[in-house]
Amino acid sequence: MYGLGVLKGLWVTIKNFTLSYFTRKRLTTVQYPEERITLSEHARTFPILVYDESPDKLRCVACEICAKECPPKCISIVRAQDEAGKPLKQPKFFDIDYSVCMNCGICEEVCPFDSIYMDRQFELSAYERSEEFLYTKDRLAKSAEYFSKIRPETAKKVEEKRKAKEK
């Protein structure tokens, strides 16, 4: 019959309207600032550097593998030197340009020293584009406890691997 399809369409929308008052399935809005969706274990946004005891003793040894492998080349590292000019095993400068980084997670995979991991923080808006998004070493450094808080399983695996290596 000619008009049936039109009526069925009307029936679907009014069904959705009435059901939206009863089941959450039909009302899927998450009121963002008040309610938040809990992100999963592997969710990744921007890279951070992990340190064990204090922020200036990073796990990173400035081997620059991640800088070479990063597709958009947003990591830049300068190796530290002691007074005699002998290169040391930690970075003097380590900054990532968050506005260039496309959070692909390759740096996390290729880092042999488990020092760079992907954080989950996405509310990073800023007024100024050039300086504020160029994250320097101290802004990138995050403690191991923070890391194990946001990513428990990976942190556990990394701990076992590091203990095995020390033995």
Added chain:
Amino acid sequence: MTLFQFLATTAFYAAMLGILIAAALCVTVRNLFHSAVFLAFTLIGIAMLYFFLQAEFIAAMQILLYVGAIMTLIVFAVMLTSRMGNPAVPQSFKNKKIVFLPLGLVGFILISAILKTPWETSEPQTAVNAVTLGKALMNQYVFPFEVVSLVLLVALIGAIVIARSE
């Protein structure tokens, strides 16, 4: 002369003045489309006159037919003829001065004729409203009514024949 009569007459004359201004603008303005819009304002002014004279049915018909239908037709005609690209269609009118001579002559004749004729201002016998008009149309004037509808029918068929040729 209570205040109401004073208000009513001033409104009446104001409407007439509005019609005159709109009609003058409609003729003199350069942009074709503006003159069509001013024509619409004159027609609405005339409808307001009918309202003031309590001939509501005629006023409603005036608006419905003239402004609703005929003006739309005229505006369509204006849009389709003038080149859509440029805003104003150039009107070449070199010697404006000499036009006042015939204008003055015609004006004089008209005004003198108006002043001479004896306008008898008696009350209309039967209140003209929709019901009386309808009865008159169907009883006494049914023949002209049918002829007019025939003419409209012919016009309709003509339009379809022209449009169908595309």
Added chain:
Amino acid sequence: MNCPYLQNMDQQSTLDTQRLEVSLGPQHPSTHGVFQMDVVLDGEQVIRLKPVMGYLHRNHEKLMENMSWLACMPYTDRLDYFCALANNFSYALAVEKLAGIEVPERAQYLRVIMAELTRLINHIVLVGFLLNDLGAFFTPVLYAFREREKLLDLFEDVTGSRMMCNYFRFGGVKRDVPPDFILRVREIVNQFPKFLDELEELLTHNEILLSRCQNVGILPKALAVNAGITGPVLRASGIPYDIRKIDKYSIYGRFKFRVPVGEAGDVYDRYYVRILEMRESLQILEQAINEIPDGEVISKAGAQAAKMPRTLKVPKGDAYGRTEAPKGELGFYLVSDGSGKPYRYHVRAPSFINLTVLEDMCIGQKVADVIIILGSIDIVLGEVDR
């Protein structure tokens, strides 16, 4: 707007209204991105249409020539940003064919599951936006987005990001799936047909949709084949050409599924073929979940190449890997000169090639139809302009 290309108009007949040159410009509410069509109209009828592209050209192919093989993978997500995993799939296949890397069983199944979930997302979003072009005030789109959110949350848990997944590696996938993955996919597979039935009830027999989409923008079979059209647009014109059935790449040979085919090749066929395809993808997902084995997720060589990308030795030569992406045949033609970087990297983008027949379909149609014909071809400008 007197663009030079349209200046030499042929002589107008007497009764003709003046021709109207309209540019449905890059900023238009329903060109699915930055895409311009210079249309010559006679009243509402389209006389000539010239697509203008290139607004979103990001120099993708040249950029890849100084990236390592692995570094190209995250860029393939950005080609057709609606189905990132389908792009990863064909790029991974092309490199594996070139470098001769094997893929373990479990990874093959995971790849097929991910590809079919992406097909679901792409088709419901397309149906939603096609209805939005038709004028339905956002209702079908929001129903489609309600379902898409479930799938995107699943992608976030598995691959780490909702749309830019970067999950495939040469020789398998980046990381094993979380334990409840199979349960969640099964729940989606059970619940999706109910959503599709509701969407069909709202749309498929709606008289306004039927009269607006039937016999509009007809793509004849011969033209479709000659123009190299692939994907649902080709199948809607009546040619059963599906690369999953022809190449039987990866493990598609093991799954039993059908390929829907339309006959008139108009907008309605393209719409309905996609809905039937979604039902077929659900069949594939059903069989894939039941048969998925355990085991490692990436081969020895693959893991080593992922960990140390420099060590991936791709021998000299060229290869062309293609898969049935939701929009058509997405192929990667890679030439390697033995160094760590691809010498030549070309993407056969289905949207770009399907767009070439836009003018033939739009001549003689109304302005309103041009928009839905463009919508029914399902183009994404990231893939068209690369």
Added chain:
Amino acid sequence: MLNTIDQIFIKAKQIILDILSPFLPEWMMILISIFIVIVTLCVFGPVVMMYLTLLERKFIGRMQNRYGPNRCGIFGLLQPLSDGIKMFTKEDIVPQKADPFAHFLGPITVIIPSLLVFSVIPFGRNMIPSDLSIGILFFFAVASTSTLWIFTAAWGSRNKFSLLGGMRAVAQMVSYEIPMLLSIVPALLVVGSFSTVAIVNAQEGLQWFVFTPWGLVGFILFFLTGVAEVNRCPFDLPEGESEIIAGFHTEYSGMKFALFYMAEYMNAFSVSALVTTVYLGGWQGPILPSWLWFFAKTFVLISIMMWFRGTFPRMRVDQLMGFAWRGLLPLAFINLLAAALWVHLSFPLNDILSFCILTVSVLMIYVANRKVAPKKRIYKYAYE
């Protein structure tokens, strides 16, 4: 007690007049009473429009499994206010090539008919702003001018999309005016006068015209053509967002756009008000006060219009015309015939006769348009 609630607005006006009467001369009092009615209408119009927009956004929001505006005010009640402020503060851009006179004239002349039209709608028992003897005809006369003004706005903004929108608007409104007028004529035939108050009085108690066979068909006809006349979905071609951006009001921003927006919603309200007056018995209703009945029926009709907007895609221009000329117009003529027969014959016979005439004619129109109607298709599968 009930009667006082029913006449509460008239009493309020009387109280105001009584307070003022000792201070002002007698002729001024008449002016003031007219002035009160005009002020209430001019305030009532925009306020109804503001809260109609909110009702529409929440209603369609819920249809789409989301909330709809709930940030300004408790349930988003201040949202129309914030929209209004936004419209005030937005810059009012006049395109450089646009024709300033027509561009400026557009919104003003579009808003006048939608406000004038309120004067003939009976909101409650003897609560009609001006009881014209030609109420319905006045409504259509004023509503039909809006075609011209919409075209002025389209032509004035000198933009190809608004030109297309303007052409579509004129074609659509002209071709839907005829079935709209014809669908009203049966009610006038039965009542015998144009005045809206007479029409409502003729539908005493629960004898609404919609329960008679010709009334039902007339109601559906009048509602559909009303939706088309007001340019709402599924007939919203003049401002087809997806095709011609925003149709005739593409080049308008700021307060001018707000006037167009307000005119659209006020027209929607006045058309549904007229449908309730003519076919759903205006303010006639058993217990509740008269104006409550009137507003309840009107809001039911408006929510049906919003329901349409949340569900249907848009019709194409030629289908829209075909639907009007091939579908609604013949039905309107036959409905007129059925109503004439209904009036002429006595009770049992007239209902049956007009009912079968109408069903036969609906089937005939359906068969006549069979060729045009789209067909359902079955799809084959390769690789079985």
